[in-house]
Amino acid sequence: MSWIREGELSLLERLTANVLKAGPMPKHVAFIMDGNRRYAQKRHVERQEGHTQGFDKLAETLRWCLNLGIHEVTVYAFSIENFKRSKEEVGGLMELAKEKFLRLLDEQCFLNVCFAYTSRHEIANAVKEMAWGVEQGLIKSSDVSEALLNECLYTSSSPNPDLLIRTSGEVRLSDFLLWQTSHSCIVFQSILWPEYSFWNLCEAILQYQQNHHAIQKAREVHREGQAVQQLESDHSCVAELLQHRGNGKPVDPQCRQTALQSYAASREERVQRFIGALQQKRDTFFDHLLSPTAVA
Ligand code: FPP
Ligand code: MG
Numbered sequence: 171m172s173w174i175r176e177g178e179l180s181l182l183e184r185l186t187a188n189v190l191k192a193g194p195m196p197k198h199v200a201f202i203m204d205g206n207r208r209y210a211q212k213r214h215v216e217r218q219e220g221h222t223q224g225f226d227k228l229a230e231t232l233r234w235c236l237n238l239g240i241h242e243v244t245v246y247a248f249s250i251e252n253f254k255r256s257k258e259e260v261g262g263l264m265e266l267a268k269e270k271f272l273r274l275l276d277e278q279c280f281l282n283v284c285f286a287y288t289s290r291h292e293i294a295n296a297v298k299e300m301a302w303g304v305e306q307g308l309i310k311s312s313d314v315s316e317a318l319l320n321e322c323l324y325t326s327s328s329p330n331p332d333l334l335i336r337t338s339g340e341v342r343l344s345d346f347l348l349w350q351t352s353h354s355c356i357v358f359q360s361i362l363w364p365e366y367s368f369w370n371l372c373e374a375i376l377q378y379q380q381n382h383h384a385i386q387k388a389r390e391v392h393r394e395g396q397a398v399q400q401l402e403s404d405h406s407c408v409a410e411l412l413q414h415r416g417n418g419k420p421v422d423p424q425c426r427q428t429a430l431q432s433y434a435a436s437r438e439e440r441v442q443r444f445i446g447a448l449q450q451k452r453d454t455f456f457d458h459l460l461s462p463t464a465v466a
Pocket of ligand 2: 204
């Protein structure tokens, strides 16, 4: 039997879920699951028990999400900073991950687990990937844009989260999805992660619904701004090209428009070729990482 689908919502929970579902629902929710150790201390149990209960809470939360029609969830399971914790705690978390990851893979829901992750590292890596593309002659430096950087992030195949929830009363993002959450509703809740309840999740969704209009508006304004930026960049590249070709002679508007269209099409072609090459580079890296000779 499925581990996430086990257990039903109570009648009251189902009723509340239906009321919430009448409003705009987040499609993608991200969690910073914080407070496992404080929970362990509060309950006078071992630290590792706090993390184990934190994992069980994740399974329960995924079930609530499925019941609420939320089909994509991203969690911050382990940050690069967490490697600074005691050897014993890091070892315990790694064991937990090893044991539980296989179980997660068996599930049919869309869960992204950020492990040994920080957002600034991800953004810096995306910049390096674009520099590599320019170096390889796959793209031009003028092709570098916000949209292209977005394509180079690890999360490029997912839509940005609509809602980000952090538990335990900490009001920081702690280097989690900094780029992806600029137009997300961010909810900080004081509850410790292992104590998270269905009602806490409903409260966060309600906050999302109350802010939905402003969030959508901000996204729209950003999208429009990006399109204008791209057009301006294409215009200036085409102007430079035409000036170079025509030795500075004036160009008629029809000819300029045709040149602009063909430039945009060739830029798109370069970008797609670069994204394909990048994907191939990543696949080779993972193949190498998983090959038995890499371990030896
Ligand atoms: C934050 O609480 C939690 C973590 C650093 C680990 C999160 C991991 C899990 C919930 C389980 C493993 C998950 C997977 C997907 C394998 P904290 O340790 O910072 O506690 P504190 O804030 O009270 O100190
Ligand atoms: Mg913490």
